[in-house]
Each structure stands twice: as C-alpha cells, then as structure tokens.
Amino acid sequence: MADSTETADLRALDSEGMLDTVLALPDHLRDALWRIESARLKPMPDSSAAIVCGMGGSAIGGDLAAAAIGDQLTKELLTVRGYELPSWAPAGAAVLCSSYSGNTEETLACYAAAEALGAGRVVATTGGQLADSARADGVPVVGLPSGMPPRAAVGYMFCVAAELASLAEASLPIRTEIDAAASHLENRSEDIQARAAEIAGLIGDAVPVFYGAGLTSPVAYRWKTQVNENGKQPAFSSPLPEASHNEIAGWEGSRRRLACVLLSDVDQHPREARRFEVNGDLIEPHAAAVIRVKAEGVTRTTRLLELVMLGDLVSLHLAARHGVDPSPIEAIDALKARLGAP
Ligand code: F6R
Numbered sequence: 001m002a003d004s005t006e007t008a009d010l011r012a013l014d015s016e017g018m019l020d021t022v023l024a025l026p027d028h029l030r031d032a033l034w035r036i037e038s039a040r041l042k043p044m045p046d047s048s049a050a051i052v053c054g055m056g057g058s059a060i061g062g063d064l065a066a067a068a069i070g071d072q073l074t075k076e077l078l079t080v081r082g083y084e085l086p087s088w089a090p091a092g093a094a095v096l097c098s099s100y101s102g103n104t105e106e107t108l109a110c111y112a113a114a115e116a117l118g119a120g121r122v123v124a125t126t127g128g129q130l131a132d133s134a135r136a137d138g139v140p141v142v143g144l145p146s147g148m149p150p151r152a153a154v155g156y157m158f159c160v161a162a163e164l165a166s167l168a169e170a171s172l173p174i175r176t177e178i179d180a181a182a183s184h185l186e187n188r189s190e191d192i193q194a195r196a197a198e199i200a201g202l203i204g205d206a207v208p209v210f211y212g213a214g215l216t217s218p219v220a221y222r223w224k225t226q227v228n229e230n231g232k233q234p235a236f237s238s239p240l241p242e243a244s245h246n247e248i249a250g251w252e253g254s255r256r257r258l259a260c261v262l263l264s265d266v267d268q269h270p271r272e273a274r275r276f277e278v279n280g281d282l283i284e285p286h287a288a289a290v291i292r293v294k295a296e297g298v299t300r301t302t303r304l305l306e307l308v309m310l311g312d313l314v315s316l317h318l319a320a321r322h323g324v325d326p327s328p329i330e331a332i333d334a335l336k337a338r339l340g341a342p
Contacts, residue, residue: 009320016327018230021152022312023189025305026182028155031145033175036163039142044120047094047168049076051085052161053110054098056225057150061098061157063218064308065165068174068301070215075170083109085117094168095119098157100150102128105342124160149327151229154308177301184302185309192310199291200317206259206288207233211279213240213272215300216263216307223261223311230326231318240272244279251286259289265303266296
C-alpha cells in the first residue's frame with residue numbers, strides 16, 4: 001500500500017478482513033482454476049446457449065465472463081437474475097447455477113427450472129440446499145471455499161462462468177489468460193492500491209455514478225454494487241453509449257452532489273472512446289468531480305480483472321471514509337429474514 005496511514009484506516013473498521021480478501025484476488029483466480037479442473041466437468045458441446053443463474057455477488061461473474069470473452073463468443077452467454085429462465089431458453093442450454101451460500105431462493109428456483117427444461121446443469125457453491133440438491137441429482141459441483149462474503153468470491157464466480165462458456169463450446173477456454181491476469185495483478189498490486197486511494201479521495205462525499213461501455217460495462221455495475229454493499233452508500237451505474245442519449249441531460253440538476261467516474265478501455269470502439277471524452281466534458285460543470293479511469297493490459301481478461309480489483313479497493317476506501325465496516329450487510333440480511341422461506 002502506497003500510504004500506510006491509508007492502510008491503517010482501511011483496516012480500522014474492517015472486522016472480517018475484507019481488504020485482505022480483495023487483495024487475494026490473484027490467489028482466488030488460481031485456486032478457482034484448480035477447483036474447476038478437480039471438478040472434472042464434462043463438455044456440453046451440443047448446448048445452444050450458456051446461461052448463468054445467480055444473484056448479486058454470485059451473478060456478476062457471468063456478466064464479467066461474457067465481457068472478457070467479448071467477440072470471441074459464438075453462442076449466447078447470458079446471466080439470469082431472478083426466479084425464472086427466459087421463455088425462449090432452449091432445452092439444450094448449459095446452465096450454471098451459482099450461489100455462494102447455496103441458499104438463494106431465486107437461484108434454487110432456476111436450478112429447478114433448468115431441470116424441468118432438461119438443460120445440462122453445473123453448480124458453483126460452498127454448500128447449502130443447492131449443493132444438497134446437486135449431489136442428490138448427480139449434477140457436478142464446483143466447490144468454493146467457505147468463509148468469505150459472497151461478493152468477495154468474484155474471482156471464483158468469474159472463472160466458473162468462463163468455464164461454462166468453454167464447456168458449452170461458446171468460446172475457447174480462457175484459462176491461460178486468467179492465469180496471466182493473476183500474475184499481472186500480483187505485480188501491479190501496489191499501483192492499484194495507490195490508484196484506488198486516489199480515486200476514492202476524488203469521489204469524496206459525493207454519490208458516484210459509474211459509466212462503462214463494452215468490456216467496462218459490467219465493471220461499472222460491479223463498482224456500483226461494491227460501493228453499495230461495502231461502502232453502504234448510494235451509487236449508480238450506466239452503460240455508454242446509451243447514457244449519452246438520456247442520462248447526460250439529468251446531470252444539469254446534479255448541483256455538484258454526484259461524482260462521475262468514466263471507466264474506459266484502451267481497446268474501445270473509437271466512437272465510444274470519443275463519447276467518454278465528450279460526456280465527461282459536458283458533465284464536468286455539474287459534477288463534484290469527473291474521474292477518468294482507463295483499463296490497461298494486454299488481454300481483455302487482464303484489463304477487466306484489474307478494474308474489478310481497483311473498484312473493490314475504491315469501495316473499501318469509501319467505507320473507511322464514511323466510518324463503516326465493509327463486511328456486514330445488515331439491510332440485505334434483514335430483508336432476507338423478513339421475506340422468510342418461499
Ligand atoms: C453478499 C453479496 C450478495 C449475495 C446475494 C446472493 O456479499 O454480495 O449480493 O451474493 O445476496 O447470495 P449468494 O451469493 O449466497 O447466492
């Protein structure tokens with residue numbers, strides 16, 4: 001960490017070691033590859049689509065994998081967040097049901113729906129009802145290490161979703177890229193930590209709005225959800241170019257209470273790159289800050305994962321700044337308790 005005072009601040013309220021878990025992303029990626037290998041999953045080459053079912057921290061891996069694979073995808077890789085598979089879901093789909101706890105009701109409902117559809121199923125979980133059902137049904141399970149908040153298992157969820165794409169022959173495997181990205185993140189860790197402190201300082205007490213496009217679109221959503229859950233503060237995200245056709249007009253009423261964070265990529269469509277520039281310029285007079293972050297690195301996987309780690313660290317800095325412990329998510333726990341069993 002570039003500044004030891006910053007580290008001490010981050011650790012002061014971090015009751016469950018979230019900082020160390022975020023910094024362990026390279027290890028998580030390597031461990032995930034090993035666990036996937038050990039699960040000896042069978043190819044599902046006849047699958048017409050690959051579908052990742054999950055919620056929150058267990059769903060984002062699907063979006064991130066689709067973004068990392070990008071135009072190398074030859075079939076749909078879709079993330080479903082909810083109780084049902086899409087009405088068009090083909091019987092021959094390959095379905096990954098991903099739930100860190102194994103007890104998320106929406107994911108359990110999709111697991112049952114996938115069986116009814118006759119889909120090929122795979123499960124990623126630490127246990128719970130999902131693991132019990134999968135074992136009873138003979139569905140292969142990628143076992144995840146327990147003991148972390150689900151959202152901190154992003155590296156695992158990303159790797160399993162990417163593996164689903166390869167099992168369904170929706171893409172070539174990206175295991176080598178993931179392994180290289182892990183080494184890259186390890187080498188860049190200090191710089192990423194320093195940049196995270198800087199970005200959080202620029203956001204300050206404003207409500208952040210994260211923009212991404214293409215590769216960075218699900219990353220912007222990840223940053224938003226991490227600021228929500230770790231920082232316990234409102235945050236929003238929008239994809240470009242769409243936001244430049246509507247949301248940009250709303251900044252006029254922001255009265256400098258919102259901070260605009262533009263997450264671009266070195267290998268962006270040139271018109272998207274131009275839109276990042278112009279949107280930022282036009283938002284500037286109305287924003288508390290306009291912060292431009294560009295993903296660098298050789299592969300899409302490396303750039304994506306570096307931005308994920310950066311955003312996770314930004315959220316921890318914002319948590320420290322607002323005097324909150326990043327790990328507990330009382331609102332989500334209260335909501336689940338109040339809903340009760342379905
Ligand atoms: C908590 C978190 C949540 C959970 C979500 C689904 O850290 O990130 O978004 O991921 O409530 O729970 P699981 O992941 O157990 O299926």
